[in-house]
Amino acid sequence: xxxxxxxxxxxxxxxxxxxxxxxxxxxxxxxxxxxxxxxxxxxxxxxxxxxxxxxxxxxxxxxxxxxxxxxxxxxxxxxxxxxxxxxxxxxxxxxxxxxxxxxxxxxxxxxxxxxxxxxxxxxxxxxxxxxxxxxxxxxxxxxxxxxxxxxxxxxxxxxxxxxxxxxxxxxxxxxxxxxxxxxxxxxxxxxxxxxxxxxxxxxxxxxxxxxxxxxxxxxxxxxxxxxxxxxxxxxxxxxxxxxxxxxxxxxxxxxxxxxxxxxxxxxxxxxxxxxxxxxxxxxxxxxxxxxxxxxxxxxxxxxxxxxxxxxxxxxxxxxxxxxxxxxxxxxxxxxxxxxxxxxxxxxxxxxxxxxxxxxxxxxxxxxxxxxxxxxxxxxxxxxxxxxxxxxxxxxxxxxxxxxxxxxxxxxxxxxxxxxxxxxxxxxxxxxxxxxxxxxxxxxxxxxxxxxxxxxxxxxxxxxxxxxxxxxxxxxxxxxxxxxxxxxxxxxxxxxxxxxxxxxxxxxxxxxxxxxxxxxxxxxxxxxxxxxxxxxxxxxxxxxxxxxxxxxxxxxxxxxxxxxxxxxxxxxxxxxxxxxxxxxxxxxxxxxxxxxxxxxxxxxxxxxxxxxxxxxxxxxxxxxxxxxxxxxxxxxxxxxxxxxxxxxxxxxxxxxxxxxxxxxxxxxxxxxxxxxxxxxxxxxxxxxxxxxxxxxxxxxxxxxxxxxxxxxxxxxxxxxxxxxxxxxxxxxxxxxxxxxxxxxxxx
Numbered sequence: 001x002x003x004x005x006x007x008x009x010x011x012x013x014x015x016x017x018x019x020x021x022x023x024x025x026x027x028x029x030x031x032x033x034x035x036x037x038x039x040x041x042x043x044x045x046x047x048x049x050x051x052x053x054x055x056x057x058x059x060x061x062x063x064x065x066x067x068x069x070x071x072x073x074x075x076x077x078x079x080x081x082x083x084x085x086x087x088x089x090x091x092x093x094x095x096x097x098x099x100x101x102x103x104x105x106x107x108x109x110x111x112x113x114x115x116x117x118x119x120x121x122x123x124x125x126x127x128x129x130x131x132x133x134x135x136x137x138x139x140x141x142x143x144x145x146x147x148x149x150x151x152x153x154x155x156x157x158x159x160x161x162x163x164x165x166x167x168x169x170x171x172x173x174x175x176x177x178x179x180x181x182x183x184x185x186x187x188x189x190x191x192x193x194x195x196x197x198x199x200x201x202x203x204x205x206x207x208x209x210x211x212x213x214x215x216x217x218x219x220x221x222x223x224x225x226x227x228x229x230x231x232x233x234x235x236x237x238x239x240x241x242x243x244x245x246x247x248x249x250x251x252x253x254x255x256x257x258x259x260x261x262x263x264x265x266x267x268x269x270x271x272x273x274x275x276x277x278x279x280x281x282x283x284x285x286x287x288x289x290x291x292x293x294x295x296x297x298x299x300x301x302x303x304x305x306x307x308x309x310x311x312x313x314x315x316x317x318x319x320x321x322x323x324x325x326x327x328x329x330x331x332x333x334x335x336x337x338x339x340x341x342x343x344x345x346x347x348x349x350x351x352x353x354x355x356x357x358x359x360x361x362x363x364x365x366x367x368x369x370x371x372x373x374x375x376x377x378x379x380x381x382x383x384x385x386x387x388x389x390x391x392x393x394x395x396x397x398x399x400x401x402x403x404x405x406x407x408x409x410x411x412x413x414x415x416x417x418x419x420x421x422x423x424x425x426x427x428x429x430x431x432x433x434x435x436x437x438x439x440x441x442x443x444x445x446x447x448x449x450x451x452x453x454x455x456x457x458x459x460x461x462x463x464x465x466x467x468x469x470x471x472x473x474x475x476x477x478x479x480x481x482x483x484x485x486x487x488x489x490x491x492x493x494x495x496x497x498x499x500x501x502x503x504x505x506x507x508x509x510x511x512x513x514x515x516x517x518x519x520x521x522x523x524x525x526x527x528x529x530x531x532x533x534x535x536x537x538x539x540x541x542x543x544x545x546x547x548x549x550x551x552x553x554x555x556x557x558x559x560x561x562x563x564x565x566x567x568x569x570x571x572x573x574x575x576x577x578x579x580x581x582x583x584x585x586x587x588x589x590x591x592x593x594x595x596x597x598x599x600x601x602x603x604x605x606x607x608x609x610x611x612x613x614x615x616x617x618x619x620x621x622x623x624x625x626x627x628x629x630x631x632x633x634x635x636x637x638x639x640x641x642x643x644x645x646x647x648x649x650x651x652x653x654x655x656x657x658x659x660x661x662x663x664x665x666x667x668x669x670x671x672x673x674x675x676x677x678x679x680x681x682x683x684x685x686x687x688x689x690x691x692x693x694x695x696x697x698x699x700x701x702x703x704x705x706x707x708x709x710x711x712x713x714x715x716x717x718x719x720x721x722x723x724x725x726x727x728x729x730x731x732x733x734x735x736x737x738x739x740x741x742x743x744x745x746x
Contacts, residue, residue: 354408495521514544611643
């Protein structure tokens, strides 16, 4: 049974006999120190010593038999149950370094360490890492290694009963089958007793949950327990002090090294681009790379480019990722995780697979599935715990590419309503962008019907910071949705989707993103022959093209807008005239720009839109100052200011102060111009508009330079460069160059 068990029996018998250590030593002739060592489980008695102790304690026949059995030394049976470490092992340097550090803790402090989260998605190589680690440190644990596959995620769907696993462990430790109790609790107690004085590695592979694992944990300070699971066993971290290690897919370099280990370095070096694409098509998933490597290894004359083509063209792709047998089939391995989900979460997972972007927010996921947020968060927790999802640095939920392929297969198998799910997602993006834009910009906008509260999540947005954060959260999703959701029945959604993203694109200077989105929206509008949508998409596209210096390309959009004017209602005519004027201004055709701005102003005044009238007064003033009529320009802009304050439109008020400052600078009133520019800058700062802050700082710097304040001008251009760098605008280099030129001049 072991030293601890014998020590406990000896101590209990001595206490029943009302003997102290000293009195038992005197009666038996065995030293106090020897008895103390035995009671503490540090040693076992020789046969003569055992007889002396039993005689002194006056034990009867049954008790003497228990003492004899408990004192029997192990016969040297050392379990060696680890699977062979034969798989070509590459990468995982950081993970191995971390776990070897934990091995040192066991050896150095005698502490019991549980590794519960060699966790991760199916096929990521959890068992391979655990077995490699156990083999590497086996010499530190002289009493052997125990291993069991707990079958937490396998075809049978029935995890191994802990009691059955304990029976195998006890037998491996030399406990006769006749002495193994029938109950799991009793077996667990005996297992802990058997391992108390041993130094063992215990590998619990493929665990379903913490409850399956707990009876199998040894308590010895010299034991190392390694657990692998597709579930996050966070409960063990709380109750058992377990160390959690989450395993991700390979890096590209690790995947290439593993592929080369299977098919040969020469083949990879001969076709490096094909080798790189192969591992990328495998999603850098170790199991998938191993399968492809095995297939290519069996066909040494086949060029890697052929393998790439076959894998890329395979429909469905998972058909190509099977090496025969369920354990070598990516789809089958995924299915074991999927079948462990509750039916509601399984449905949620399928809809998650329809998300078009690299990651998805909780709100977008809830809308895809048509689920309320409380239920969506429960499903997301279950999927994350099952390592079918993980969180990125921004808090979004990421689905591995191959899991996404698997999920879409399941959508088709289960006949889920894909079109309705995609409509819900587009409705979510459209509805909440509208609400966020109303916070960012108080201009009259394109009204979007409220979605069904049951199907689509509405996000509460009260502040500009919250509005910008929502846009940042969903910008990759809206871009991916426009690219991939091309069902003809979604054409109207594509046409209108990004209308309310215009303010965000402008504030962040995301002109390239807007160009891409608006081209898609314009194509849809032309197919549907919707004059309002054509004009609006042309307006945004032309503006973005002009902002990126592609002024000549914007001429096509101006032509389309002019062609739609007669088909538009008055409000849309006014907005379109304003847009044409803006493009003409960017083209340097200032007289034409002023003409269109005045026509827009007349229309806005005719139907009493004071907010738009105020904005257009600023536009007219701007074109006037570009044409040299600075006093009239200032008068027009000053007329606009109280109307803009009344409307609460800070961005347009900021633009108007910028126009006034520009006119005053042309009149030579530099101090007044700088003061006006600073008013504009403060308002843009309040609006969190980095792009236009940089523009105003550029104007301030030019006025400061004209005034002879070179140091201040250099600081203004440096600030502008920082702002543009933060939003990824290439004009940052231009601002740095201007600041640098002043440094060189000095």
